[in-house]
Amino acid sequence: MNFDDAEAYCINWGGHLATISNSVENELIDSLLKEGSKYWIGLKTEALGEEAWKWADGKTFDFEYWGENQPTQKDGQDCVHWKKGDMWRDS
Ligand SMILES: [Ca+2]
Numbered sequence: 001m002n003f004d005d006a007e008a009y010c011i012n013w014g015g016h017l018a019t020i021s022n023s024v025e026n027e028l029i030d031s032l033l034k035e036g037s038k039y040w041i042g043l044k045t046e047a048l049g050e051e052a053w054k055w056a057d058g059k060t061f062d063f064e065y066w067g068e069n070q071p072t073q074k075d076g077q078d079c080v081h082w083k084k085g086d087m088w089r090d091s
Helices: 003-012 023-032
Strands: 038-045 053-055 079-083
């Protein structure tokens, strides 16, 4: 499922893909993820540059948990995925 379909699915349920506001929330959500699965979080960009990342629910982007050398914003990578025990990667 791509990011837009996943977000639409969440909106159907009255919500959004997850916004992560601090390390406590980050650890909590990580503990809920299934080993080996890949998840979209609610972070997306429509332009290059760190300040362009936006949460799907409109909350201010002021916490980040990027993996090493991420985000690359390479070849149109404009959404963010996450795996249990890993860090965020744009994809
Ligand atoms: Ca990337």
